[in-house]
Amino acid sequence: MTNKINVSKEKREKMISSIKEYFFNERDEELGDLAAGLILDFFIKELSTEFYNQGVYDSYKYMNDRIDDLLEIQKY
Template identity: 75%
Template sequence: MSDKNKIQLSKEKREDMISAIKNYFCDERDEELGDLASGKILDFIIDELATEFYNQGIYDSYNYMNRSIDDLLSIQKY
């Protein structure tokens, strides 16, 4: 993903996500990660996986809009 298309996070949101990663590893794997390691995992997710999530959101929105248009057409008066 090029830098101009890369997901941009506010400092606060990035800190929240790093904290969530640290908590997950602590709770689920009984491993303690530092900020650096958690930040690297977050960067990996953004760089390598986020596009798939984004594209799925676009696809879901497209399907929702198509269903909504079909519903709108059903209220036509003749």
């Protein structure tokens, strides 16, 4: 399994724009594309595993709940 997350150029540009907008609106700081891109790279490298694992867990829980629902339709 690879640890690298790839995003399209368009998605990356949108993410960078969102980071710049957040810093401007919340911290009154203007970031350039490079600084916002480095922040995005940090989030991807350092935090994405947690989000990925939460998604796996949520999917696991959802599927287990559906399996429990399926077992309830058994006829005796």
